[in-house]
Amino acid sequence: MENPLLLSPQLNASSRMKLLYKSMKPFSKDGAKTEAKNGAQEKKNRLSLLLKKSELHPNPxxxxxxxxxxxxxxxxxxxxxxxxxxxxxxxxxxxxxxxxxxxxxxxFSEENIEFWVACENYKKIKDPVQLSLKAKEIYKMFIEKDAPKEVNLDFNTKECASQSISHPALNSFDAAQTKIYTLMEQDSYPRFLKxxxxxxxxxxxxxxxxxxxxxxxxxxxxxxxxxxxxxxxxx
Known part of the structure; x- marks a missing residue:
């Protein structure tokens, strides 16, 4: 289809603008208007909703x-x-x-501080029976594979903790606790300060x-x- 503006070079500026406007309109005039207005209203509603959420929840x-x-x-x-x-x-x-x-x-890394605190409390236990129960509880909660709150430890450190479970001592988790302390000190702590x-x-x-x-x-x-x-x- 040829451009109507090229076919009518004698038209003045106003007429040319009107002709250009008509040539750009979709065939379904009413449908195009309705769709455009609905789209614009939808955008306004979406932006309004986002603004309200940002005010009500500044930092989720x-x-x-x-x-x-x-x-x-x-x-x-x-x-x-x-x-x-x-x-x-x-x-x-x-x-x-x-x-x-x-x-x-x-x-989403609170398991690190929870494990460290658990180890601190563990070292205060004096009853051998309670010590054994607590050692197993800490191991199952934080150290064994796929534990509910598994902390990030290397294989050797996990093995040392695992082997000490059968005959737990007050220092059974010292190596693991030191690893997690260092991780928090070097990684999480600087971010906390910022x-x-x-x-x-x-x-x-x-x-x-x-x-x-x-x-x-x-x-x-x-x-x-x-x-x-x-x-x-x-x-």
């Missing part, structure tokens, strides 16, 4: 957003700042342990505040940067 990875940690709320920023001096200082305080545990939960959770505690802000600001800016830019004008909604 953090449970109890906008709440202060119970133990940390009574601590000064100076005391919380000391958590950044060493991993040992962080987990030696109940408030620090609580905050770090919550951070690990946001990363996290919004620690930043909010350090600055005495409600949890989720920093994440809300980041998500708000990100949403505003990312949701609309690719938006294209839909002239069909004005037809």
């Amino acid at each position: 990875t953090h449970l109890d957003a906008f709440e202060k940690l119970t133990n940390a709320s009574s601590m000064s920023p100076e005391e919380i700042k000391k958590w950044g001096e060493s991993f040992d200082k962080l987990i030696s305080q109940e408030a620090g342990m609580d905050a770090f545990t919550r951070f690990l939960k946001s990363e 996290s919004s959770l620690y930043s909010d505690l350090l600055n005495n802000r409600p949890l989720g505040y920093s994440a809300l600001r980041r998500r708000s800016r990100s949403f505003t830019i990312n949701e609309f940067k690719d938006a294209q004008p839909d002239f069909a909604i004005w037809l």
Whole structure:
């Protein structure tokens, strides 16, 4: 089909625009208008819903957003700042342990700190019978293959723990505990110090505040940067 504009070079600008508009319209005029308007309304509804969700759930990875940690709320920023001096200082305080545990939960790796705490409690047991029961419980929960909360240990460390189960001692899990401590210290701890959770505690802000600001800016830019004008909604 030949372009009608080429066949009518004598038309003025206004007439040419009208002719171009008609040539671009779909054959089903009413159907095209309805579809375009429905599509535009659907886009508006979807964006409105996303905006509401971002306001109500500023950071879904953090449970109890906008709440202060119970133990940390009574601590000064100076005391919380000391958590950044060493991993040992962080987990030696109940408030620090609580905050770090919550951070690990946001990363789905809380089994590491739970295993470390279990080993600490295990070493305090004095009754041989209870020691044996607890050793088996820790092994089945954290160490054996496909355990409910299996921690990341190498084969040799797992074998040492497995062999000591038959005759458990207070140091049966020392090697495994040291491995997990080092893993948290070198991997999770640096991320904790850079996290919004620690930043909010350090600055005495409600949890989720920093994440809300980041998500708000990100949403505003990312949701609309690719938006294209839909002239069909004005037809």
